[in-house]
Amino acid sequence: MKRNVMIVMAGLALLASCAQNTKPKAQNEAKGTEEQVPVFAVGTTRAVKGQIRDYLALSGDIVSGTTVDAYSDVAGKVTKLYVSVGQRVEKDEPLAEVDPSRPGMTFNTGVVKAPISGTVIALPAQLGMTISQAVPVARLAGSGSLEARAFVAERFISKMRVGLPVELTLDAYPGRTFYGRVRELSPTVDPVSRTMEVRITVKNEDNALKTGMFAKIKIITEEKSSIVKIPAAAIVRRYGEQYVFTVETDPKDPAFTIAHKRIVTPGILIDDQAEIREGLEADVEVVLRGQSLLEDGVRVRVVETTAPLKTTY
Template sequence: METNGDVVSDSAVKVYHYISGRLVSLKVPLGGRVSKGEVLAEVDPSTPGSSFSLNPVLAPISGTVLSLPAAVGSSVGSGTAVAEIGVLEDVQVEARIPERFVGVLRTGLTASVALEAYPKVTFPASVVRVSPIVDPVSRTKTVRLAFDRPDGRINPGMFARIRLNTLAYPDRLIVREDAVRTDSEGTFVFVVRPDSTVEKRRVARGVAVDGTAEIVSGLAEGETVVVEGAAVLSDGAAVRDIGARKVSP
């Protein structure tokens, strides 16, 4: 299965100030390394008619400053992130898998990841987390993949192309997914008879991955099915073979 995703920091933390105020200074640069407890920024909680000391915003973890979303002079509070810190050595890939493929997802699946910055290099990875729910809007499941070994070339925010090695199904019959048709009575394929006419045959379809569909019942290994032009066929129609598509295990 091939899909796209984004490199993210698995240990990223957004930092907030506990009371409202005005951000008066940033003490760290974007991309800078910080230690736990280090001052990231200062906030002035003073209000009209009252004056208070500046409050420091402290780093909750050691890591790298990934973003500084608040500008100096702006108002910040418990709902406004002042900074985001992440551990660059602990990066993962996040991808959203369409609902039709969720049947083959599980932790432990291996994958190869290609990054736009290094088009000739593939980075081995594996699935470490699968969301328990399907997003009702996008109809996708979110998965996380961890790289097999740390690599300083991999940075959060990079675009990733993922080739996921899905589960193997030994001794299962498969056909091209576009050979399987659906009508009001269910799924079917057109099987080519020896006299070059077709039989509309009911089948039970299993998982579909990478443009192929598993056939649970209704077909035998070696039978030829129609792939192109099936939309205009009917049972008994004559066909011409322009490239055999036999059922394979």
């Protein structure tokens, strides 16, 4: 009997020892589970205060600012052409001869002269053609400033006004930008194409531009300065809200950083840049990549930093 009691006591002692060894291990595992807070890797940039502008991109042609048609004083057959398209002429220089003679009737030949100095850009009358006084023999482009001609779609007409600044680029001069302003808006809209013609004066100080060249045109419709802007990709649009995530120090543990959700009001959106009217200040660090999985208050780690946008153009 005494032997059995001793065996039972030994067993109880062994169980107590095992329980004491297991309890700290279970406590450590529970503590480790509590400390495993997810951390999201993100890329960031900084909001800047600077300039932004909205523009309308068009294509157009370089044309002469002034064109004049030369007419014959008499009706008859064109017997001579003294000029060709692209040729430079001076005022009163002969352009063509027109013979008004008829069968049985001989008249002196009429000479068509250039009404201005300029360049021949068209010859509506061809050699051997019979013309009247209402048919132009030649069209001359004056030597004044050149213009760009473009056509604006009807839905953008409300943005157009005389005096808007314009930037032009041409394939003939890669890397170079020409500047001008809207000079004239057509009073009518083409009923077929639903477009309005726009005339733009262009600075051509070194005569690099030539009539007939193709141009890519930017009409600056709105320009703002001292506004907060960020890359458009940083804005999250979800459930009718527009917001960004900023990176801030965790108030509970300054050793970590968290993502803070900020509702923003965007303004102009152009060339992947977004104006922020409300909800964000300049020089704040904004999440640019990895924000799709974030929620307000989660911990983040910045693994990539992108240079801020340029403040001016």
